[in-house]
Amino acid sequence: MYRVTSLLFAVGLTVLLFALVSHLDFGHAPMVVGESVNRLAAEQTGAANFVTAVVLGYRGIDTLGELAILFAAATAAGLVLGHKRSENSRREADGGAILIYGADLFFPLLLVVGLYIILHGHLTPGGGFQGGVILAAAFFVPVLARPGGGLNHRALSIVEGLAGASFIVIGLWGLWGGGEFLQPMLDKGTLGELVSAGTLPLLYLAVGLKVGAELAGLLTTIAETEANE
């Protein structure tokens, strides 16, 4: 009975989605907002990557909400798992020679790649979220290699708090400068150069540091919980 209900639900969902999809003309999508964005974004925000222009320039407050959701999820996960001092637990075996040397070798590379992707977010596909995940990986792989070590949660939360606060401060700066909240400030610069697009790279740097610190702390908390079982 239960299975039949699930099957009926799945069939209904399929029909519903296909009914929606059949109205779409594949490959000839209508563009209403996108057309204006593509036409105006280069001069209004100075960003060569228009997705960045939408994420940080036009819909910056959505990104702030997104950061808030991510923060709430990370905080809730930390709350559910709880902080545990790992001194009293038994020593975990380390991850083996390959993982340890690999972690040492990859740490600087991941750091550079992550920062590169964050800082070029307004020019190339990439940005704070993607680069932040790579930064988190850079700090988490050593934790996998040496399970006893752990990360300094206090330092992580300081980085996270400062990054989040600077995002809001940049937003308030726009408000104070006579514009709207999170309005891009500073000089637009030359399109396509590293130092351009005003405050958008600074915002993405804040996003990247915040996402990186949050994810690294979250992954470390989960790993510590598993190790202590």
Add this chain to the structure above:
Amino acid sequence: MMDLSGPDLGMVLYGGAVALAVIGAIGVATATHLVRIVLAIALLEAGANLLLLLSAYRFDAIAPIIVTGREGVDSMVDPVPQAMVLTAIVIGVGIQAFAMSTVLKVHKVYATLDVRVLLKKMEQEIDAQAGVEPVSSPQAPDRAGIPGAAAKNVEF
């Protein structure tokens, strides 16, 4: 125009996205292992994101990024759905991380991840808290595993 255009390619791509979403939904509805349910939610999200991206795809259009030597703002895809999918992916990661940590906690407390066993254990706990005698008759139906356990005769 590309030769690839036509109803078939679109239907195949849309079909793949819809199939991902439906497989995820079936997994959420029928899986009995909590980790599999979390993975099914991830599949469902992937299908939804793919559907959103595909709905904004245009033939002969490039990514909405200005690269020197390939100017031409007119032939770019819509950047708005891409920004939305970026947001959705990030929120999905947060939800999955929270779900996984909840699953870890459940495993720590109940020592199982099977939802049927979990239901039985939780019902026992609720009965014990409420001071209700557990059903002991040999004819009593097995309450765990029967959704909507109507046979449960709790007296207040």
